[in-house]
Amino acid sequence: MSEQAITLTPQQLIRKRAAGEPVEAGAAPDIQQHIINVLLENSMGALIRVVNMFSARGFNLDSVTVGVTEDPTVSRLCIVTRGNVRVISQILRQLNRLVDTIEVDDVTGTDFVERELCIIKVRCRGEKRAEVLQVNEIFRGRVVDVTPDILALEIVGPTQKVDAFVNLMKPHGIDEVARSGRVAMQRAPQPADGGSD
Amino acid sequence: MSSASTAAALAEPQARLRGKAAVQQHIGKRMSGAEIFLRALEAEDARVVFGHPGGAVIHVYDEMARVQPNFKHVLVRHEQGGTHAAEGYAKATGEVGTVLVTSGPGATNTVTGIADAFMDSVPIVVFTGQVPLPLIGNDAFQETDTLGVTRSITKHNYLVRAPEDIPRIVHEAYHLARTGRPGPVVVDLPKDVLMSEGVFAYDDAIRMRGYSVPHECDEVRLRRAVRMIESAQRPLLYVGGGAINANACEALTEFARHLNVPVTTSLHGLGAFPENDPLSLGMLGMHGTWWANQAVQHADLIIAVGARFDDRVTGMVDRWAPHAAIIHIEIDKSCISKNIYADLAFNADAKPVLEALRPLVRARKVKRWHNKIQGWREECPLSYADDGELRPQFVLERLRAKTGGDAVVVTDVGQNQMWAAQYMNYTQPRSHITSGGLGTMGFSLPAALGAGLGLRAYGIDKTVISINGDGGFMMNAQELAVAAAHGVPLKVVIMNNNFLGMVRQWQELFHENRFSHTDLTDTNPDFVQLARASRCAAFRAERTDQVDGVIEKAWAVDDRPAVMEFRVVKEEMVFPMVPVGKSSDEMITSKHAPETFV
Ligand SMILES: Cc1ncc(C[n+]2csc(CCOP(=O)(O)OP(=O)(O)O)c2C)c(N)n1
Numbered sequence: 001m002s003e004q005a006i007t008l009t010p011q012q013l014i015r016k017r018a019a020g021e022p023v024e025a026g027a028a029p030d031i032q033q034h035i036i037n038v039l040l041e042n043s044m045g046a047l048i049r050v051v052n053m054f055s056a057r058g059f060n061l062d063s064v065t066v067g068v069t070e071d072p073t074v075s076r077l078c079i080v081t082r083g084n085v086r087v088i089s090q091i092l093r094q095l096n097r098l099v100d101t102i103e104v105d106d107v108t109g110t111d112f113v114e115r116e117l118c119i120i121k122v123r124c125r126g127e128k129r130a131e132v133l134q135v136n137e138i139f140r141g142r143v144v145d146v147t148p149d150i151l152a153l154e155i156v157g158p159t160q161k162v163d164a165f166v167n168l169m170k171p172h173g174i175d176e177v178a179r180s181g182r183v184a185m186q187r188a189p190q191p192a193d194g195g196s197d
Numbered sequence: 198m199s200s201a202s203t204a205a206a207l208a209e210p211q212a213r214l215r216g217k218a219a220v221q222q223h224i225g226k227r228m229s230g231a232e233i234f235l236r237a238l239e240a241e242d243a244r245v246v247f248g249h250p251g252g253a254v255i256h257v258y259d260e261m262a263r264v265q266p267n268f269k270h271v272l273v274r275h276e277q278g279g280t281h282a283a284e285g286y287a288k289a290t291g292e293v294g295t296v297l298v299t300s301g302p303g304a305t306n307t308v309t310g311i312a313d314a315f316m317d318s319v320p321i322v323v324f325t326g327q328v329p330l331p332l333i334g335n336d337a338f339q340e341t342d343t344l345g346v347t348r349s350i351t352k353h354n355y356l357v358r359a360p361e362d363i364p365r366i367v368h369e370a371y372h373l374a375r376t377g378r379p380g381p382v383v384v385d386l387p388k389d390v391l392m393s394e395g396v397f398a399y400d401d402a403i404r405m406r407g408y409s410v411p412h413e414c415d416e417v418r419l420r421r422a423v424r425m426i427e428s429a430q431r432p433l434l435y436v437g438g439g440a441i442n443a444n445a446c447e448a449l450t451e452f453a454r455h456l457n458v459p460v461t462t463s464l465h466g467l468g469a470f471p472e473n474d475p476l477s478l479g480m481l482g483m484h485g486t487w488w489a490n491q492a493v494q495h496a497d498l499i500i501a502v503g504a505r506f507d508d509r510v511t512g513m514v515d516r517w518a519p520h521a522a523i524i525h526i527e528i529d530k531s532c533i534s535k536n537i538y539a540d541l542a543f544n545a546d547a548k549p550v551l552e553a554l555r556p557l558v559r560a561r562k563v564k565r566w567h568n569k570i571q572g573w574r575e576e577c578p579l580s581y582a583d584d585g586e587l588r589p590q591f592v593l594e595r596l597r598a599k600t601g602g603d604a605v606v607v608t609d610v611g612q613n614q615m616w617a618a619q620y621m622n623y624t625q626p627r628s629h630i631t632s633g634g635l636g637t638m639g640f641s642l643p644a645a646l647g648a649g650l651g652l653r654a655y656g657i658d659k660t661v662i663s664i665n666g667d668g669g670f671m672m673n674a675q676e677l678a679v680a681a682a683h684g685v686p687l688k689v690v691i692m693n694n695n696f697l698g699m700v701r702q703w704q705e706l707f708h709e710n711r712f713s714h715t716d717l718t719d720t721n722p723d724f725v726q727l728a729r730a731s732r733c734a735a736f737r738a739e740r741t742d743q744v745d746g747v748i749e750k751a752w753a754v755d756d757r758p759a760v761m762e763f764r765v766v767k768e769e770m771v772f773p774m775v776p777v778g779k780s781s782d783e784m785i786t787s788k789h790a791p792e793t794f795v
Contacts, residue, residue: 093531
């Protein structure tokens with residue numbers, strides 16, 4: 001390892017840095033999560049082509065959400081994936097290469113709003129129930145179903161918030177969890193002059 | 198120069214105009230989906246269709262007999278042969294190759310050829326029959342999910358749902374296959390769509406909002422390129438098949454000569470730059486020349502043109518070209534910085550970039566660099582034993598003497614392919630056709646058939662030579678009779694070493710001479726008899742002094758294929774060689790052999 005570090009040429013160092021590979025011995029590779037929005041032809045097979053590309057090329061796919069946009073011929077995908085710089089740029093290029101993709105947008109690092117919806121069934125009765133409802137209140141969740149043993153709650157928010165809620169429910173006994181996967185959208189740019197017009 | 202003439206002549210959109218004119222008379226008429234399909238092929242100026250009938254496309258064949266469309270249909274004897282023939286047609290002419298097959302087994306038989314075209318960026322459109330729309334998904338007779346099967350090996354694929362959609366989809370399919378980085382497109386045609394009626398319409402416009410051909414060639418990039426080139430001491434051009442696809446060979450040749458920069462090509466780049474030019478270093482990579490690989494390892498600037506840094510080119514990526522900054526001119530953005538980081542990239546067609554760059558850069562004075570390369574050239578020239586035994590390299594040298602480089606050479610896969618790359622000396626674009634990316638044995642014969650018919654369809658008179666190993670020849674030998682039936686005077690070479698030679702070579706080098714299942718002595722047919730039974734002329738040479746005689750006899754045949762079997766020695770190996778997992782510094786040559794390979 002260290003021997004290699006000594007023999008790397010300047011050009012090899014440039015290449016390693018550009019790929020997000022560790023240059024110093026022992027350093028961890030720089031792997032990051034990315035959120036990519038894709039506008040796609042709303043046609044047969046288009047979604048499959050996207051998903052298929054991820055599996056055929058061995059890319060990581062953490063979640064995908066899909067829905068139609070205001071234009072019924074266009075659907076919108078939100079893809080959550082991870083990799084180093086080189087892998088992410090490959091993913092973006094391979095997405096662009098598909099004939100059905102109209103626009104590909106990596107929103108990571110930009111100012112964006114992100115939401116995930118989660119429905120969770122928790123086992124609880126009596127005192128426990130009051131405790132669960134209190135946490136639910138704090139997270140601004142909604143109760144969507146009630147039985148003597150079970151509360152079904154709906155939480156909406158950034159993935160981190162949903163994660164936190166699910167963790168808090170664990171000690172009570174989770175019966176079932178359904179998560180939608182993320183959707184994300186870039187915020188409109190703030191007017192530069194302070195907003196008066 | 199005649200070198201770029203074929204490619205350039207065919208690149209003109211003349212052909213498409215011809216197609217459009219041919220179908221004017223049918224616009225607005227009611228006809229069957231099958232006839233609409235035939236008219237749509239005419240509109241694309243598909244001059245040869247390689248096909249095989251079956252139930253799902255029987256109506257297309259019926260209409261073909263009835264309306265006599267203006268293209269030539271060639272009945273291949275296996276659908277895989279059809280796809281390779283279409284590839285050969287496309288590679289030799291620069292136009293899109295066309296295949297028509299039935300559903301189920303017809304479609305699955307095309308898969309190897311489609312995958313081959315995908316890897317090698319060959320523009321072909323494959324039309325597959327499909328069961329009627331209402332039966333799709335019901336496991337109907339001869340139903341295969343053709344879209345699913347071909348999804349990851351096509352540039353795009355379509356299922357047609359109405360007869361009126363046929364002309365638009367066919368038009369898009371040819372457009373996609375031909376433009377940008379070329380590649381295969383599959384169009385699935387359900388039987389009921391072909392049987393029902395519709396009105397034939399034709400619209401030249403392409404409306405695909407998700408598809409465009411990139412052209413990143415701005416002032417900033419050009420200026421940076423000029424600075425990089427003018428400050429380089431040891432520049433090198435590395436050229437791939439993309440330069441040929443882009444018809445950029447003339448521009449490339451002028452660029453290289455203007456700059457005085459040496460040129461090495463990948464397997465698919467052979468012919469993009471004349472190998473008889475002193476600036477040519479021949480092929481690089483696993484079986485490339487010693488001097489080309491040395492030049493790569495010492496270069497301080499590599500200008501890659503239409504090339505994708507394949508692992509057969511780079512060997513171990515981490516140690517490839519350790520001193521070189523990279524300028525990458527490439528139409529497919531996903532190939533840029535995929536294997537080797539590009540310091541500067543032009544995501545564009547090679548031709549306009551080279552043409553824009555040339556007047557901006559001054560010629561390089563790099564005499565020391567040329568001298569250094571000359572040293573490597575003399576240190577380790579290509580060579581083989583001259584002991585009177587019949588060796589494949591000798592045969593190739595005699596063929597080269599016969600053609601003077603004015604022929605289209607279509608090779609198979611294995612040792613024959615590498616020797617043909619090393620010894621034939623390519624001076625013209627589209628004069629070398631091979632299966633590089635997928636490495637498909639059985640490619641050569643059908644691809645040569647397609648090349649021969651394609652050249653004929655465009656009125657170009659060129660000898661087509663098919664070079665085969667005895668193993669690969671047997672994989673599509675059925676197409677020999679097709680070439681005979683159409684009077685295509687292919688010169689078919691079989692380098693018979695009675696072995697799966699390339700595998701044998703690896704077994705000898707890396708597996709302690711355990712020749713597991715590579716000896717073909719007991720299963721090879723008598724090739725001369727096989728060829729004659731397929732209505733071809735056939736000759737055999739077993740000694741060096743018979744080679745020229747056999748070649749002369751074969752060249753005298755002009756109405757059908759002439760098969761030449763050369764009984765070559767089985768122990769011959771392809772050198773030099775970069776073993777898998779090694780870097781380009783670690784070539785095995787007669788002079789530079791590491792002690793252990795494994
Ligand atoms: C369809 C297919 N199967 C297997 C291989 C693996 N393979 C590569 S080269 C080779 C040997 C080819 O032998 P032959 O056709 O006699 O040619 P030679 O190497 O002797 O010139 C084989 C089996 C392949 N490339 N393609």
